[in-house]
Amino acid sequence: xxxxxxxxxxxxxxxxxxxxxxxxxxPYRIWVSEIMLQQTRVEAVKPFYARFLEALPTVSHLANVExxxxxxxxxxxxxYNRVRNxxxxxxxxMVEYNGEFPREYxxxxxxxxxxxxxxxxxxxxxxxIPKPAVDGNVLRVISRITGSYDDIMKAxxxxxxxxxLSEIIPIDAxxxxxxxxxxxxxxxCVPNGAPKCDIxxxxxxxxxxxxxVQGELPVKSKAxxxxxxxxxxxxxxxxxxxxxxxxxxxxxxAGLYELPNIEGELSQxxxxxYSRTIGLAxxxxxxxxxxxxxxxxxxxxxxxxxxxxxxxxxxxxxNMIFIHPDExxxxxxxxxxxxxxxxxxxxxxxxxKFEE
Ligand code: ADE
Numbered sequence: 197x198x199x200x201x202x203x204x205x206x207x208x209x210x211x212x213x214x215x216x217x218x219x220x221x222x223p224y225r226i227w228v229s230e231i232m233l234q235q236t237r238v239e240a241v242k243p244f245y246a247r248f249l250e251a252l253p254t255v256s257h258l259a260n261v262e263x264x265x266x267x268x269x270x271x272x273x274x275x276y277n278r279v280r281n282x283x284x285x286x287x288x289x290m291v292e293y294n295g296e297f298p299r300e301y302x303x304x305x306x307x308x309x310x311x312x313x314x315x316x317x318x319x320x321x322x323x324x325i326p327k328p329a330v331d332g333n334v335l336r337v338i339s340r341i342t343g344s345y346d347d348i349m350k351a352x353x354x355x356x357x358x359x360x361l362s363e364i365i366p367i368d369a370x371x372x373x374x375x376x377x378x379x380x381x382x383x384x385c386v387p388n389g390a391p392k393c394d395i396x397x398x399x400x401x402x403x404x405x406x407x408x409v410q411g412e413l414p415v416k417s418k419a420x421x422x423x424x425x426x427x428x429x430x431x432x433x434x435x436x437x438x439x440x441x442x443x444x445x446x447x448x449x450a451g452l453y454e455l456p457n458i459e460g461e462l463s464q465x466x467x468x469x470y471s472r473t474i475g476l477a478x479x480x481x482x483x484x485x486x487x488x489x490x491x492x493x494x495x496x497x498x499x500x501x502x503x504x505x506x507x508x509x510x511x512x513x514x515n516m517i518f519i520h521p522d523e524x525x526x527x528x529x530x531x532x533x534x535x536x537x538x539x540x541x542x543x544x545x546x547x548x549k550f551e552e
Contacts, residue, residue, distance in 0.1 A: 198364050200341065200398050205369050207397035208376030213238075213383070216245060218375070223297040223322035224255050230317045231282060231309075234331070235273045238382070243550040244273060256295050259286035267452055267529035272546015274532065275492075276452060281309025301327045312358060317374065326370040328361035330354055333381025334374075339414035340385060343403030348414045422495045428467060429457040429500040429537050431484070432476060434508040437518040438541050440528060448491065453528040455537055456516065457498070467501045475513040480504040484540055489533035500537045 212218065215238065217229030228248055232241045248269050252258045258266075261283070270279040285307040289295060297318070298304055305315040316329035328334075335348040338357050346353040365373055380398070385391045393405045404410045432439040440453045462470060464481055471478045484500035508518045517528075521541040524530065530538060532546045539548075 197342070197360060199401055201364055201366055201369075201373060203397040203401075204376040204380065205366065205372045208372050208379055212375065212379055216242060221322050223318050224258075225249060226318050226321045227282070227297075227310075227314065230314050231278055232273060234278070234313075235275055240547060244269075254295075255286045255289050255297070258283055259290045263451060264527065264529060268527065271529045272532045272548070276449065276529075276531075278309060280451075284308040285310060297322070299323050299325075301325055312354075316358075320365075320370040320374045324370050326362075326365040326367045328358050328365055329374045329378070330358050330361065331378065332387075333385075334361075334377045336387060336414050337377055337381045337385045337398075340391070340404035340410060341398060341402045343407065343409070343413070345413070345415050347417045349417045349419070420493075422490065422493055424495050424497060425459065426461045427457050427459055427496050427498045428462040428470075429455050429484075429487075429498050429534065430467070430471070431455060431500065431502040431537060431540055432471065432505055432508060432516075433502065433541065434505055434518075437508055437520055438524065439508060439512070439516045439518055440524060440530070441514070441516045448494070449531050449533075452531050453517075453524075454530060455500075455534050456514070461497075461499055462501075464501065467503065471503055471505065475511040476503070476508070477506040477511065478503050479506055484537055487536035491533075496533055498533075498537075500540075502540055 217226060220226065229241065229245055232245055232248075251265070251269055252261055263280075263283075266279060266283060267276060270276055273279075288307050289297060301315050301319045304310055304318055305312065310318075313329050313331050316327040319325035319327045320329060332348070335354065335357055338344070338360065339346070339348060342360075344353075346356065348354070380396070384396050391410050393399045393402070393410065396402070396405070399405050404413050430439075439456055441456055443449050443452050443454055445451050458470065464483065468478050468481055480503070482502045484502055487498045487500065489496045489498070519528075521543045524538070525543045525545070530543070530545045535545055535548060538545060
């Protein structure tokens with residue numbers, strides 16, 4: 197394994213992509229980028245990253261921002277508990293470390309939401325501390341190089357790889373070594389389709405390449421099948437406003453705002469009947485078709501209706517907010533699951549906002 201260090205570091209220095217979170221040593225910025233990169237692709241992260249840091253340039257800004265504003269900055273990235281945990285960690289850094297990131301792996305590791313990977317990434321990228329940062333990319337690369345058939349979904353496999361890398365990570369190039377493994381996994385030793393072994397600096401050391409088993413490695417057991425939930429989503433609108441509501445503070449999409457929706461697939465008649473049971477007076481109904489959203493443990497299969505009602509404000513018995521769509525787009529974090537429905541009232545959310 198030790199033989200991978202030199203060619204990997206050299207390759208990374210010559211071939212790395214220039215990305216906004218590289219060549220910086222601000223631990224806060226590195227942290228934000230790493231949490232975002234756990235959610236989505238590099239290209240998708242870029243605009244979120246820029247906007248987040250403009251709004252919240254320091255740990256102190258993050259520690260003190262209102263929750264709705266924070267969630268709005270994360271809208272469309274998913275896994276909203278991660279950003280809530282970031283805020284808790286920021287508050288811990290303010291209280292326990294006077295707003296300065298601790299420069300020790302063990303102390304970073306104790307902050308809320310910071311696991312081995314993130315602690316390793318911050319310590320090595322910001323402070324040059326030789327701790328490994330093992331994510332899915334790195335597990336794939338190392339499984340192929342060493343010819344390991346261990347299941348990468350198991351915690352014990354990750355621990356083993358962390359131990360192997362701890363032994364070889366160079367003390368004078370910890371950042372470039374870790375980033376090199378991540379970069380190699382992202383652009384050469386790719387997951388789907390054939391890896392680009394012809395341009396890999398480690399091909400001559402790689403078990404999978406030598407035995408032609410790149411397609412078999414890594415071994416990754418399947419996650420449990422997702423539960424499927426049918427839901428009916430409503431756009432209730434009068435001449436001006438639409439109805440949204442705040443989700444409970446625990447559970448899926450906690451604290452975000454949503455279009456009213458209920459379990460089950462309602463027919464047009466049932467949808468009209470439901471609107472009456474919550475005190476609304478429907479005037480017209482338009483079906484909005486189907487949409488699907490995949491969360492980590494559940495899949496929503498939705499149908500939607502747009503229902504024009506008389507006097508949204510006055511009669512509704514449910515706890516809802518009646519508000520102009522422009523205001524929704526500006527200030528209320530709405531999860532991407534509703535993207536296909538909110539567009540009917542001209543509200544763009546999440547990723548869509550950055551697309552022209
Ligand atoms: N994925 C996870 N961390 C990354 C990084 N620092 N650069 C590019 N892709 C990444």
